[in-house]
Amino acid sequence: MEAVTVDEKENVVRDDYLNDGMHDNTGNKDQFVVFQLGSEEYGVNISQAKEIIKPKNITNVPNTPEHVLGVINLRGQIVPVVDMKKRFSIELDADTETDSSRIITVEVNDALIGIKVDGVNEVVWLDQDKLEPAPEVAGGVRQEYLIGIGKIEDRLLVLVDLNKILFEDTDEIKN
Amino acid sequence: MAKKVLVVDDASFMRMMIKNILQGTDYQVVAEAGNGREAVDMYSEHNPDLVTMDITMPDMDGIQAVKKILEIDPGANVIMCSAMGQQAMVIDAVEAGAKDFIVKPFKEDRVIGAIKKVFNE
């Protein structure tokens, strides 16, 4: 299926899937933002994603868990930034800040939070009915925190439940 | 005999609208002004029988202008032209001596009706 890219302004674009004349109205389809941590690909429901920004000056906040990097100033609003790799305790080249690192601002539980990822790849459509159930652990994340696995050709996307991941207690998430 | 009218509004478009409405009636527009100060000057110069006065204008607003004109001529007839939501200011103007008011956007019959009432016709 046709994937839609993130536009030049790095805004998450909700594509007019059903009206572009190329797809039909069958199935229960939803859009997901695909991001990368290390070599794994993950996805979050587009309804939660707000915008994608390049990492900016993060002010460290003392007395916070390690995965909370600090806060940033987003047009006057204070937004906390969570390092997803640290959240999942993925031991891959931790702390690499490459050109493709991004912060995705998400709205979860009435809070605006930024999640720092290695890269944002694209926005895809997935059929909710065709998701595969998540195995016990996928991409370093345990089953309770996953919505499922999405398949696109030969790629596997680990679809995460941000609500649970961000708001439940740390230690249980990781492998 | 035709009555002389002074039209005051900072938007030339509004002045034109009133002029158009009054065209062909017994009320003839003899002068126009774009702000309160000009209105007072024009009043002294032309001594109109009636003034239509906008409320919000630069360089002296309508309410001030009404007060000043009534100082010059206590018998002056002034009709305020107001927008929705300006009731407090219109009340001020009426309290200061304006005879009546019309609300934008203008309906021809209402404008003429108000003017006729002022002249007791």
Add this chain to the structure above:
Amino acid sequence: MDEQYLQMFFDESDEYIQVLNENILALEQDPDDKDVINSIFRAAHSLKGMAATMGFDRLTSLTHKLENALDKIRNDELKLDTEMIDSLFAGLDLITSIVNDIKDSGEELTEVQDYVDELNEMIASHSGEVAVDSVISNTDNADVSVANDVVLDLSNDEKEEILDNKGETDYIYGVLVELEEDSMLKSVRAYMVLKTAAEVGYIVKSSPTRDEIENEDDDNIGREIKFVLISHLAAEELENELFDIIDVQDVKIDNVELDFSEVKKNKAEKSSSSKKSKSSSNKTNVEVSPTVRVDISKLDTLMNMVGELLINKTRLEGLKLEHDTYNDIIGQLDRVTMELHHVVMQIRMVPIGGIFNRFPRMIRDLSKELDKEVDLIIEGAETELDRSIIDELADPLVHLLRNAVDHGIEQKDVRKEKDKPVEGKILLKAYQKGSEILIEVEDDGKGLDGDKLAEKAIEKGITTREDVENMDEREKLHFVFAPGFSTTEEVSDVSGRGVGMDVVKSVVESLDGQIMIESEKDIGTRFTISLPLTLAITQALMVKIDDEIFAIPLNAISETLTITPDRLKQVRGQDVIVLRDKTIPIKEAARQLNLDVEYGKYKELDEIPVVIVKTGERLVGLVIDELLNQQEIVIKSLGKYLLNVEHISGATIVGDGDVALILDVRNIA
């Protein structure tokens, strides 16, 4: 009923209930004060009118009964003794109860019949007359019917007014003017109608009133204008005058016949009454000041916008451009934003008297219940606070006051033994000091014993004997705030369970404030709550700690200084300095914040920058890396996700757009 009207009904009812409360209290003190009686009567009358309009029958009938009783009182037909006053209070409580019923469920649930029966008995026993439910002649309101559609009640006062203003040849009319349906700016038309009427006569009352016309939203002014007019004009002439006004669709005029004999009799009786009438200058008659009701959320939005403006102004200043007019513009911008800020702050400010005014009644009831004599003195009710703070303060203050009566003030005989006046005093005082608001609750009761408190704390495992040894009196007194300190056995029913002192403290702290205790055995106790003047914008000292900028609110700072290492002394392993006879512990800010640096390096410096901060009961010196500057900051929340970060109360945005964290120093040492 329409939501909007319901809210207005609640707001106004609450105000009237408040007026009634205060005035009945005042009446208790001086049963002869006619002005107070009249205020009570008017308030009850207004309540009745509102209740009737909204269709609340029970409330209407209750207030009507009370109004009748009050009318008798003001005509000196009813004896005002404690029983009667208690009865009035009981009636007021019922009114409050019904209004609350409506607030909670939309229905009038409270039963009033028992009370009405009692009230009737009370009236009978206190006046020697047989109380009759339907009251006759002069307590009846004259109903002015206009074209049988419209009824305007005329109270006795208004009837007197007509009497005073009516000339021999004048007519009294009830007039109904109906505007065209599509008439624009109805309020202005209504104004012109009343203006025209006033030019040819005397308007006794009108609906809408002149005030309503000038202050209400145009949407709330309907098509009908009713008024009672005394005029020399014949009805037909009056009609013509009114029809002359544009947009008037219909005019109905009715003649009003009043029985003036009763009204005249009352007047004569009153003026020949031998009882003195006090001057009403400094009484508790609460005037409902001309105000505009504003949605609090609109104020919050305004506040935020001003905050944003301020931030951007600061950022603009930081650019330091080289341009002639630049400085002019910055100067002007500065001035305007400061003024705007000032004005918005003022709009948000509300006199604390609003929450104070329920206390006299509360203390009266409580002291009666406990058989103690207590005098509540309130000072500084006009002190203004940000409205968001005021609501939160109510419960803590209630708790402190109840505590003072319950645990502070001793029983009458105990006080006599101690040679104290039998009447205990409680002082509730609010005042502004610098950039803070202070609220004191002081009693002249038995005081708190620090050592006893400490013992109790040790028993409860809150502290150890060793720790207690190092404490001074003030720190020991602070044990009352420890969670779990008061158990349910000790908390009497009066002070209430569940609202412990620890809750008081946490509420105060959630408002960025502090609470302090001073006490002396048998002399008394004083609680002092200090609150920052505004919530959202505050003055702060900017400091550097481990290369990051932090802001410390100025109201938490006692002073700043630099010290040399030789001034550091050691007391039981703790660094301290002696500052003007006070021993102040020195802590390293970076360490208190668990930052990842090497601790103790400050001792190697020539000069050590220190900020002395107030942490509740004592002062602590915080060692920082660098003192930067003092500036106004806009306090921004860290957001829902980072709600409870230790020692950090928020964040602010500094000149270059970076985030600086705001330190919460209260528990930092």
